[in-house]
Amino acid sequence: MWRDVQNCVQHPQEAQCLHVTSNYVVLHGKPENSHNFLLSPTCRIKGIECPFLESPQAVNYWHDAWINAMPGGGVHMKADFVGLGINSQAARQFNQMHIHMAEVEENTQKQLQDLEKAQDIATDPRGWSQHQVPVTGFKGRRTYRALLRRGLDENLFALLDQYVVNPPQTDVMAQQTLIVVPKKVNNAYTGDFYVLNSDKSLHDGTDTCDELLVYA
Template identity: 55%
Template sequence: MNATGNTNGMPRRRFVALSGALGAGALLTGAGGSAAAAAGTGPVPGDPECCPCPTDPNPPGGAPSPCPPSQLQPLCGSPADTDPLWRDVQYCTQGIVPPSGQKPDCLKTTPNHVVLHGRPETPHNYLLVPTCRITGIECPFLLTSGVANYWHEAWEDARRGGDVPVQYPDIGLGINSMGARRLQQLHIHMAGVRPGTQRRLQELESSGRVAPQPAQWGDTQYRAPVTGADGSGDRTYRILRLGALTPNLFALLNVNVVRRFGLDMAGQTLIVVPKMTATGFAGTFYVLNSDSSLPSGTNTCDHLLVYN
């Protein structure tokens, strides 16, 4: 189920205005999850005038993380929207049957996300979908400290021994850009990756071609071609190594790549490949990003992931 669309016709100047109103400058910049407001922006999450949202990313008692406030509906979607994937979420969480009458298989339902089959339906093609109404990577609420850590949750579900394990030797997690998706509800693909992709990333790491720190993510020496799983040839990715998925990856991308190079968050693709060895998971992750501004860049994760 690969997911194109727009931001409800939202001009970029309106995007910037609303992003500032929410405090998109209050971004996570490291594993500790600390927030820092950008100079000159409006109120940030946690300020009473901004929005009545808690900022603890791990609410006690299994309670759901907060969802985007109403003022962000033009950018992040309205709960009244009729996107098919959002309606699948509503069925899993509220029992509301989609107008088509086709009920999805709710493989896992939590306060923060549901897991559904991808298309084609295989044992290595699943989707993690937030229970919040979030259209996609362009939603500025994803940059705040209160948002659920969907990447960590996807890994915990997809890993060997997880609740919905991806049955493939190597696992990949990915999200498409706004222009490359078909469905307008945020979804992280939980799928396979080719053994050649895993080998290539380890070779790049051994030769010093993988950024060891988020601040270096966009440096030229950490951009490298990786051969696609779909026979489409090499695509260029910015490659970072992380020891855990505890940071907010959307915020790391925004601070260290998007804002640094004057790019558009909506045009980015993001892929996570856990490092694997003969004995299993090696305890670190490769985080890949690309967009159409790079030579041979791409705005879709579909070149690296194996769905069939």
């Protein structure tokens, strides 16, 4: 993947390079279709465990992924419900950081809204680790730590390390998966985002975003 990113930086006109900026490149995911894309930095970052992602110098890659995946965004994604995700070190295939931009099922969106109404989703990052909820995706039911945020202006990697991993540890961060599901009501995105985290230390936990994101 790093070679693909470098190639797009040098040859942005190539068909596989869907959107090239100084900070990131957008590529097709596998399988290649209209609701499966990847955003990868143009600098060398291995993955979720990289401390640089939490620094003030880091680009807000989650915001950039949403800008590209949102209706009318850079990749013209065709999905009724959008999801963004990053895998743990063990679950990923490539050691170049990438955020998946894919589809989530309507039922996943509904479950999250129902959990929010039941006040089972944290609204303060300080309570994120305590709000553990079951969410069923197309691969089955898993447990996630759930947080609701307005906008994507915060550094989600730093929030995860500070309030969930706590105290920050690179080897523990490497075990985490992180998924962002934009809230959608009456066919319109509201500007709120469900931020889900899991790892295999949880009962029915998972270290991959692939349980909720639909690629095929």
